[in-house]
Amino acid sequence: MDQSPSIHYVPILLIFVLAAGLASVIILLSRYVGRHRPTKEKLEPYECGVEPVGSARERQSVKFYLVAMVFLLFDIEIIFLVPWAVIFKKALQDPAFQSLKWVLYGEMMVFMVVLLAGLFYVWRKGILDWSK
Amino acid sequence: MTNLLLEWVIKCGVMLFILLTAVAYLTFLERKVMSWIQLRTGPNRAGPWGLLTPAADGLKMLLKEDILPTAATKWLYIIAPAISVIPALMTFVVIPYGGTVNLFGRTIELHVTNINIALLYIFALTSLGVYGLAIAGWSSNNKYSLMGGLRSSAQMISYELALGLSIVGVLLLSGSLDLTKIVESQISAWGGYRWNVFLQPLGFPIFFIAALAETNRTPFDLPEADSELVAGYHTEYSGMKFAMFQMAEYLNLITSVSLSVTLYFGGWYGPGVETYPLLGVFYFAAKAFVFIFIIMWIRFTMPRFRYDQLMKFGWKVLLPFAIVNVILTGTMIMILNS
Numbered sequence: 001m002d003q004s005p006s007i008h009y010v011p012i013l014l015i016f017v018l019a020a021g022l023a024s025v026i027i028l029l030s031r032y033v034g035r036h037r038p039t040k041e042k043l044e045p046y047e048c049g050v051e052p053v054g055s056a057r058e059r060q061s062v063k064f065y066l067v068a069m070v071f072l073l074f075d076i077e078i079i080f081l082v083p084w085a086v087i088f089k090k091a092l093q094d095p096a097f098q099s100l101k102w103v104l105y106g107e108m109m110v111f112m113v114v115l116l117a118g119l120f121y122v123w124r125k126g127i128l129d130w131s132k
Numbered sequence: 133m134t135n136l137l138l139e140w141v142i143k144c145g146v147m148l149f150i151l152l153t154a155v156a157y158l159t160f161l162e163r164k165v166m167s168w169i170q171l172r173t174g175p176n177r178a179g180p181w182g183l184l185t186p187a188a189d190g191l192k193m194l195l196k197e198d199i200l201p202t203a204a205t206k207w208l209y210i211i212a213p214a215i216s217v218i219p220a221l222m223t224f225v226v227i228p229y230g231g232t233v234n235l236f237g238r239t240i241e242l243h244v245t246n247i248n249i250a251l252l253y254i255f256a257l258t259s260l261g262v263y264g265l266a267i268a269g270w271s272s273n274n275k276y277s278l279m280g281g282l283r284s285s286a287q288m289i290s291y292e293l294a295l296g297l298s299i300v301g302v303l304l305l306s307g308s309l310d311l312t313k314i315v316e317s318q319i320s321a322w323g324g325y326r327w328n329v330f331l332q333p334l335g336f337p338i339f340f341i342a343a344l345a346e347t348n349r350t351p352f353d354l355p356e357a358d359s360e361l362v363a364g365y366h367t368e369y370s371g372m373k374f375a376m377f378q379m380a381e382y383l384n385l386i387t388s389v390s391l392s393v394t395l396y397f398g399g400w401y402g403p404g405v406e407t408y409p410l411l412g413v414f415y416f417a418a419k420a421f422v423f424i425f426i427i428m429w430i431r432f433t434m435p436r437f438r439y440d441q442l443m444k445f446g447w448k449v450l451l452p453f454a455i456v457n458v459i460l461t462g463t464m465i466m467i468l469n470s
Contacts, residue, residue, distance in 0.1 A: 019221035023214035030372035085303035130440035
């Protein structure tokens, strides 16, 4: 298999078509194969047999939004680590890079310390305390 | 070119078949392991030793009434199971389950495809699975479902950070995102046993715990905590749509154990693989099976976390340790290569 790397993405397209096809077949089958005897009570939201009280779409705890925002920040920072992690060992072993190796190491360590500092800031602000 | 295409079509088809069979029998195995641990017989009615139970289950699911709740947002409710099952089926294509074998007069590499950003691809797809759960929870318009959906999204994104950071340690050691290269880097020294688990004694436990949380397994099965949320995000689902969520869950389990084996336990490598390359598939399956058994064992032994404990553990224990693990690994590599 000496083709260009992009040809190796063809099976991913293929498996996407197969998986999507399988999912739609299952959904259609469940629509048309099983029995259907709907009654009003059966189609109500399940609340342990009691009549549903109000709508489910109430406002939710703000904690979930905070966690989602903090996640976004940290996840982007992790993505920044990936290219560094992939080239780090090769760059250290490459003689042409010897003068830069402390920069390569030190900058990332500073970045990690900033990451830890950010985590402790979020921690002190109480975003991670769910019982409050 | 047509040969290559044919090879891919066959590999994708066989992979789908094996994955779906494995999922069916994992549900059976789970119940059997549970019954052994609890000193019961377990399912033993359909077929010899109950071996046809998965088929009977599938038929039952298919014939069950497909409920479309009046309060639900219809089209989101219908596509939510598809959103969670499609990415789960797609992740396995990049995982190498063997080396190179000669079969039918041609050289066949034992992975469906080989892309150089395989690990990023897997992470991107497993993150997409969150949408399925969140959409299912919201569109059902049921309070239990909504709580389950919100909990599972918050839990999965929290543990994804620790998971992503623990992977960075492996990337530092192998210098590639390509899973075949990661396996090769592990078997290239120490007689084939320089497995990353020995080099990452802190990284592997973090990865494993975070993977348990990502796949919503006990002790992290908060999204469907049956004693408080009925069934969590799939409370309103019945029949095959419910089965699709179960499928997605077991597929994610298979993906995460395969990833543990590939990243930390030398992938398909084992004694005798050089002479009989097909043994690689066996070793891969055996290692994955050991992990699956351990995960089931954990399920029937451990109680569930409380939600605040879960978030506390993910953010205040796993995440700092994962950051420290990256710093330690980077420093060690710096020292050893200076």
